[in-house]
Amino acid sequence: MNLAHLHLIMNHVPTVGSVAALGLLLLGYARRNEHLKHVGLEVLFLIALLTLPVYVSGVAANHELRNRSDISIDAVRIHQDVALFGFSWMEFAGFIAWAALWQWRRRGRAAKGMVPAATLLLMMALVVMGRAANLGGEIHHPEILAGGTPAPAGDPNRFVTSAITQVAVYSHWAWPAAETIHFLGLSLSLGVLLAVNLRILGAMKQIPFADLHRLLPWGMLGFGANLITGMFFFVGQPAQYTSSAPFYWKIIFLVIAGANFLYLTVFGKAWGPFDEAQGRRSGGANAPFHPNVADKAMAILSLTAWLGVLYAGRMLPFLGRSF
Amino acid sequence: MRESPSVWAFPTVLTLHTTGMGMLVGASWLLDLRLLGINRNVPLSGYRWVFPVVAIGLIVNLVTGVMLFIKNATTWGTALPFLVKMGLVVVSAATILPIRKLVLRSGADQRDAGGAARLLAIASILAWTGAVTAGRLLAYLVV
Numbered sequence: 448m449n450l451a452h453l454h455l456i457m458n459h460v461p462t463v464g465s466v467a468a469l470g471l472l473l474l475g476y477a478r479r480n481e482h483l484k485h486v487g488l489e490v491l492f493l494i495a496l497l498t499l500p501v502y503v504s505g506v507a508a509n510h511e512l513r514n515r516s517d518i519s520i521d522a523v524r525i526h527q528d529v530a531l532f533g534f535s536w537m538e539f540a541g542f543i544a545w546a547a548l549w550q551w552r553r554r555g556r557a558a559k560g561m562v563p564a565a566t567l568l569l570m571m572a573l574v575v576m577g578r579a580a581n582l583g584g585e586i587h588h589p590e591i592l593a594g595g596t597p598a599p600a601g602d603p604n605r606f607v608t609s610a611i612t613q614v615a616v617y618s619h620w621a622w623p624a625a626e627t628i629h630f631l632g633l634s635l636s637l638g639v640l641l642a643v644n645l646r647i648l649g650a651m652k653q654i655p656f657a658d659l660h661r662l663l664p665w666g667m668l669g670f671g672a673n674l675i676t677g678m679f680f681f682v683g684q685p686a687q688y689t690s691s692a693p694f695y696w697k698i699i700f701l702v703i704a705g706a707n708f709l710y711l712t713v714f715g716k717a718w719g720p721f722d723e724a725q726g727r728r729s730g731g732a733n734a735p736f737h738p739n740v741a742d743k744a745m746a747i748l749s750l751t752a753w754l755g756v757l758y759a760g761r762m763l764p765f766l767g768r769s770f
Numbered sequence: 771m772r773e774s775p776s777v778w779a780f781p782t783v784l785t786l787h788t789t790g791m792g793m794l795v796g797a798s799w800l801l802d803l804r805l806l807g808i809n810r811n812v813p814l815s816g817y818r819w820v821f822p823v824v825a826i827g828l829i830v831n832l833v834t835g836v837m838l839f840i841k842n843a844t845t846w847g848t849a850l851p852f853l854v855k856m857g858l859v860v861v862s863a864a865t866i867l868p869i870r871k872l873v874l875r876s877g878a879d880q881r882d883a884g885g886a887a888r889l890l891a892i893a894s895i896l897a898w899t900g901a902v903t904a905g906r907l908l909a910y911l912v913v
């Protein structure tokens with residue numbers, strides 16, 4: 448099995464998963480059921496997370512198959528370009544969904560407009576992902592081309608992926624600047640996640656858990672910066688990563704860590720009971736916190752996964768071929 | 771380290787240096803943001819956890835940093851980005867001392883840190899950002 452197989456196994460996740468999340472959200476609207484919307488947002492976040500390995504394995508498949516004569520490289524490149532747009536819409540929707548879930552946990556409801564925004568972004572992602580999936584099908588499903596229409600040829604100089612590679616290769620400052628932001632984002636995320644997870648594990652007991660938990664959006668900010676800069680590296684110089692073992696470890700750790708982040712976000716024990724007068728859940732010393740064994744196991748998993756992301760990322764130049 | 775027969779020695783030291791950086795800079799930033807007024811609902815005393823985290827990060831990075839420097843002493847010793855980085859590390863580490871005094875002295879419910887603390891916080895954020903930037907550029911500007 449190679450990464451092309453992995454891509455074929457996973458490639459329906461973004462489209463089918465989006466339909467499922469969208470269905471839950473629309474059903475939530477139709478039945479005026481907030482709980483369904485909440486579940487829809489959670490599914491949306493997980494699908495956005497799983498879209499990462501789908502995109503990455505697709506680029507790896509491209510590098511494995513590009514020299515085969517029975518495959519149209521133009522069809523592959525168009526598919527890859529549209530998939531990058533679909534991926535971007537999907538991640539955008541995922542971030543908004545996360546913000547809505549965060550507000551939900553904190554205030555008992557999401558801020559006005561957040562859930563509709565996530566729903567609209569998801570629709571957009573689904574449309575673009577559907578187009579990407581269709582173009583992907585044309586790579587090796589000649590039966591779809593029954594009408595005899597060849598895959599539309601694109602101008603390689605006008606692909607967004609090519610433009611990003613141009614910047615990554617020829618700009619003197621873009622790569623170092625992105626690396627710097629990547630390290631700053633790492634610091635922000637690691638600082639927050641260490642504090643929150645170590646508190647769950649029993650450190651710093653005198654500090655109310657809610658006071659640390661409320662820092663999570665800063666961790667997400669660092670993660671967002673690192674997703675953008677990280678994708679710049681990957682799209683800019685994919686050959687450095689597609690055959691790199693630590694890169695795949697990093698992606699696996701990232702998916703685990705991301706799922707754990709969702710758990711931490713919707714974590715029921717983070718905040719005290721809902722305070723009607725303040726219009727939000729009570730925090731600070733009014734929110735007693737008693738983590739159980741499962742919570743501690745999740746905290747250990749979270750720390751392991753994040754340190755795994757860091758370690759695998761740092762090993763990229765040594766075990767892989769990147770710089 | 772360079773003579774170490776293990777191919778793991780150098781990357782492991784580098785990873786520890788990065789982890790220490792994350793602890794040190796991340797925790798410092800969160801406290802600086804609080805001093806600037808973010809998360810005002812949390813009393814200053816709720817940020818005492820920052821100091822042990824910063825201390826551990828500093829110690830780890832001092833040790834690993836010396837190891838990394840020894841490997842490249844001949845080129846880094848006179849390289850501008852390295853000297854800038856060292857200067858900024860000293861400045862940002864120095865800002866934590868008055869900040870620490872201020873936070874440890876704050877009452878159980880004290881919310882406002884005062885104008886001097888805000889200046890210190892801005893200096894700390896800028897100096898750490900600069901130190902990380904200079905450190906990263908070291909890899910590109912100095913061979």
